Amino acid sequence: MLSMLLCGCGGGGGGNQGSGLAGLFGLGNGSQGSNGTGQSGGGTSGTGGGTDGGASPVAATTALVTKLGKPARMLLGLSSGEIDQMKSQNIHPDIMDTYLVGVEGYGPGHSWVAWNSPDGAYLTYTEQINQAYGAISMFTLYQMQGDLSRINDATFMNKYWGQTRLMYQLIAGLPDLRGPVLINLEPDFWGFLAAKRPDHDATQVPALVNDQPECAGLPNTAAGLGQCLVQMGRQIAPKALVGFPPSFWSGTAAEIGAQMRAVGADKADFIVAQTSDRDAGCFEADPQPAECTKPAYYWDASNKKSPNFHDSQKQISDYRAVLGNGLPILWWQTPMGVPSDTPGSDLHYRDNRVDYMLRNAQEYGDIHTFAIVFSPGGKVQTSLATDGGQFARLSGQYLARGGAALK
Numbered sequence: 023m024l025s026m027l028l029c030g031c032g033g034g035g036g037g038n039q040g041s042g043l044a045g046l047f048g049l050g051n052g053s054q055g056s057n058g059t060g061q062s063g064g065g066t067s068g069t070g071g072g073t074d075g076g077a078s079p080v081a082a083t084t085a086l087v088t089k090l091g092k093p094a095r096m097l098l099g100l101s102s103g104e105i106d107q108m109k110s111q112n113i114h115p116d117i118m119d120t121y122l123v124g125v126e127g128y129g130p131g132h133s134w135v136a137w138n139s140p141d142g143a144y145l146t147y148t149e150q151i152n153q154a155y156g157a158i159s160m161f162t163l164y165q166m167q168g169d170l171s172r173i174n175d176a177t178f179m180n181k182y183w184g185q186t187r188l189m190y191q192l193i194a195g196l197p198d199l200r201g202p203v204l205i206n207l208e209p210d211f212w213g214f215l216a217a218k219r220p221d222h223d224a225t226q227v228p229a230l231v232n233d234q235p236e237c238a239g240l241p242n243t244a245a246g247l248g249q250c251l252v253q254m255g256r257q258i259a260p261k262a263l264v265g266f267p268p269s270f271w272s273g274t275a276a277e278i279g280a281q282m283r284a285v286g287a288d289k290a291d292f293i294v295a296q297t298s299d300r301d302a303g304c305f306e307a308d309p310q311p312a313e314c315t316k317p318a319y320y321w322d323a324s325n326k327k328s329p330n331f332h333d334s335q336k337q338i339s340d341y342r343a344v345l346g347n348g349l350p351i352l353w354w355q356t357p358m359g360v361p362s363d364t365p366g367s368d369l370h371y372r373d374n375r376v377d378y379m380l381r382n383a384q385e386y387g388d389i390h391t392f393a394i395v396f397s398p399g400g401k402v403q404t405s406l407a408t409d410g411g412q413f414a415r416l417s418g419q420y421l422a423r424g425g426a427a428l429k
Contacts, residue, residue, distance in 0.1 A: 083350040083392040083428040086263075086292065090158050091201040092116050095425025096387045098417055099160065099395030100406070102148060107406035108155070111414040117204065118157040119354070119395050120148050122189060123164045125181050128172070133165070135185055145192045149203070160204040160395065162354075163189065163251075168210030170218060173229040173247065183234045186251065190258035202263045206294050206354060207251050212282065213269025215244050222273050222281040224248070248285025265352060267294035268341055275337050279344025288347045292392065294354050295338040299399025301359035303371030311368065313400040323361075323378050331378055331385070339389050350392040353379070358396055359404040360412050368402040376409070380416040387426030 084094055099117030100108060108115065122145065124133035137144040145161065152159045165182055172178040193203050216222045227244035231237055236257050237250035248266070255262045266287035268278045287293070302321070304314035322330040338351060359366070359373025366372045379386060379394055386394065396413065398405045406413060420426075 081390075081428055082348050083387075083390055086350050086392050087428060089202060089263075090116075092158070093425065094428060096383060096391055096428060097158075097393035098420070099157075099393055099397075100413075101395075101397035102152060102157075102159075104397075104406045105151065105155065111406065111411065113406070113414050113417065114155070115157050117160050117393055117395055118152045118155070119160040119162060119206075119397060120152075121162045121164050124167065125165050125178060125185060127181065128178060129167065133185065135188060142188050142192050145189060146196065149193075149196055149199075153199075158201050158204060160206060161189070162206040163208055164210075166208050166211040168214045170211070170214050170227075170244075173227075173244065176230060179230040183250075183254075186254060187234075187236075187258065190255050190262060193262050194259040196261070199261055202261050203259075204292075204352070205255070205262050205264045206352075207248075207264055207266050207290075209267045209294075209296065209355075210269065212248075212266065212278075212285065213271045215285075216269065216278060216281055217272040222277050224281050224284045245284040245286070248282075248287065249289070252286045252289050263291040265290050265292040265294040265349075267296050267354065269296065270337060270341075275340035276344050279341045282341075283345055288345050288349070290349065293338070293342055293345065293349050293351045295334075295351050295391075297334070297353050297356040297375060297394075298373075299355045299357070301357045301366070301371035301373040301398075301403050303359055303362070303365035303373060304400070304403060306365035307367070307371070308365075311400075311402050313402060318365075320372070321374060321378070323374055331382070335385065335389050342390070348390070351386075351390055352392060353386065353394040355399050356394055356396045357403060358398055358406065358409050358413060360409055366404075369404060369408040371402070371404055373404065376413055376416060380420045383420055383426035388429050390429055391426075392428060 087094055087097060097116035099119055100115040102118040102120045122134040124131065126133040126135055134144055135141045138147055149159045163186070165185060215224055215227065218227060224245040225241065225243050229242060229244045229247045231242050231246040231250050232240050234250060236254040240246040240249050240253065252264055255264050266282055268282050270278055300314050302319055304311055305316050306318040306320065307314065319329055325332040342349065342351065356375050356379065357373045358376055359371050361374045361377050362372035364372065376396060
């Protein structure tokens, strides 16, 4: 139960999978990192790059943030849907996150490809807005929406892969891109995949994969599906940096780490740590809103009782060690509630993640975090518009201190 509570869920050239940031960092190949900061990785997974002529190794977090063109500190992000509030409160996040939801013709409503004309213009339009505001774009690909039922449906999968290819093509064609685009690959799906088999063996779950030209030769399994997401991106959009969001609903960090290695998460550029997608108070309310149906919980900021922040940090650190390759961590969809003695009400539910994580940011920097992205994960959650200025105040204090150092 604890692992389920610690991890949230989603809301609503040439095929060389190792050619992304792992190569830049010198992970496992002895190549030199991308800058001369001399900062070394301190983790057991070997985050530091190699050396060349006596140069000091470069931490993977530092190399990634440098590649993004941002200051050498832990970055902060927000949902792009709150840009009006950002402007009114004079908040300038390093990263802005946007969902790309759904496959056209499946499920209610239209998929992201039809939100603007021509198809896919929504992505380009969003990137232009984000870049004009000085933020790196992060796109959360949520086409599968946690649904395993169609991964062997040829009609669905052809549309799925076609839209994924379009995403990468649009990113590859973005004009005047100042830095790489971050992509969060299919939240929830990997959790449902883990729950499908007691052994969590993704190589034994059939899926349609290798009929796609970028992925010929990969296995027609769920493991191959994850590998194809990476391989397609490497071939079409070298500007895209990809990360997988593991879900610990039905397995330990070691078990889920083994599953995610099979799907290619160790060949990605970063790890997406799912903080939560709802304020704690939403689960504590009586009656619970429809979008909050888990048991009640509120993390212990003293880290004496579980669940707590150190539990969460250890879980993702253990997963990172099993995954190997020393990938940097991005915490995603971190709820925005304000600490309180009562659960609260719609749009004002309590939570203490913003308060703790920004006041104790160096704890996250010390476990190889390069960014924390904050956003409401439902319609009745606390947001920038309803947090009473908490995020603006604490993020301002964080930046005034110089931010958390990268490790």
